[in-house]
Amino acid sequence: MADETIKNDEVNRRQFFMKLGLGSLSIAAAGTAAFSYQYLEPNVLFEPSPVVNAGKPDRYPLDSVTLDVNSGIYIVHSQEGYFSLSAVCTHLGCLTAWKPELNMIACPCHGSKFEQSGKKIEGPAPKPLPWKRIWLNDDGDLLVDRSTDVQAQARDSFVRV
């Protein structure tokens, strides 16, 4: 009979096929996991465009804060010009509301309060309401890009008409 003693670091035929089999199964399992993850992540979203047409600037009187409920933005007409503010609370995403009698923006969910410039007055919101990019198109309509934050109070964050 042939010498069948095997050194510890050697692999016999059965172990080799076992490793090959388990290795292939592991790779297949990893591939399935990757495909499942990709499958669950939609490639096309049927969501509204981030760019919103807010209409003609003269719709918004001076010193007014106007909420567009459907798009979740404020159009503020201040002395410095028009600017746009996200109306989505930075705490947990509720839609805030402008309270003219208190002269502030308030969130109905957990009571966060903001100034008309978006600056935080009171939590639990961790951050101020972000400003959104606003510009005039060729027809003279105000457009707001909800996906682009701009610096608050910066000169080019306003639209002047």
Add this chain to the structure above:
Amino acid sequence: MAKTVDQYLDDLRGTRVWRSIFRSGTGSSTLKRALAIQQNVFLHLFSTKVRTRMLSFSATWYLGTLTLGTFLILVATGIPLMFYYHPSVPQAYADTKDLQFVVSSGLFLRNLHRWSAHAMVFLVFAHMFKVFYRGAYRTPREFNWVIGVILLLMTLLLSYTGYLLPWDQLAYWAITVGSNIASAVPVMGEKIHFLLLGGNAVNANALLRFYVLHCMILPLAAMFFVAIHFWRIRKDGGLYSHDSEPAALRANVATDAAPAKEAQ
């Protein structure tokens, strides 16, 4: 001479068809009764023998059993509700209203589903408090406590996913807030938020995902863990385990029992 109902039942249990389904056969001997439990796929999850003391109300307040009861009611009422509910943005709210006002017994089924869901959350907590204060989580039943925590999580997730389905203001904003809490998870929070909703906001994809989670994935997962939970009660020594009593109490029982042994 006329046969009694019991005799008819005994005859029935003796028939070949009955014996092919229930193998343990007739008779009330300890063996037959043990076999009746052990050979039934559902009952075999439970201990074949239980002390009558452990089946008294004071032992467990029946909280675990009652929780299972609410779960079964939720399955039994939830499936018929699915016949009239379309998980789509234009229809979900209208369907819920139809169930409330138009469908025969819809109001009853929906309210039963809703109240059972509330009761189930309450009972799960009550059951866990009872287990905690009674010390029933101690060795050898630590792992069943872990399964119990998973089942608590399942219960809460089932409640949460079901909350969106009426598609009213309360549902929409509750899920907006809840899913934003998920994005607070470090590193992968935004990813979880996106995968959970199937998008960036609570919308058609989110409604459908929550519907599938609520009606398929979570109930099946819950049943899976419930089966393990019951099986573990049996394997960890039944509803009462002397081993899980505190050492001082065990010592007391030992000294109480000792003289009786000497007297023999």
